[in-house]
Amino acid sequence: MIYILAALLPPLGLLVNGQPISALINLVMIVPCILLGLIFPLLFLLPSAHAVIAVHMKRTDRRQREVLEAIQRSGVPPADWRP
Template sequence: MIYILAVFLPPLGLLLNGQPFAALFNLVLLAVSVVLTVLTIFTLPVLMLLPSAHAVISIYMTRENRRHREIVEAIERHGPPPPGWRP
């Protein structure tokens, strides 16, 4: 659900994911993309995809970092897995 929001409303998706500075940067990126798209008389509409791509990639990376941190904390708390164990 957060990824759908990130595609259609990138700054809001980042803000709801707990990334206020990335949301602010994305808002500036969105404004620049809109201005450049309008100034080039809509010959570069691909610029409008940049804020959405930034939001999706940023949300994915943040979630992966959180997941990695949880695994590391679990290993530190409970010790390493037994020998020969595979996930």
């Protein structure tokens, strides 16, 4: 669900994911992309791509942190962990 929000409303998706600085950068990035997007339509996708990638990286970091904490607590990886 967060990926859909990040693709359709990039700054809001980043804010909901807990990345206010990335949301601000994305908001600043939207203005030139809209202006230059009239010439190069592919630039309309740049803020959405930035948001989706940032959300994915943050979620991956969280998952890795959870696995590391579980290993440190018990000495073995969690049961649902897959490399």
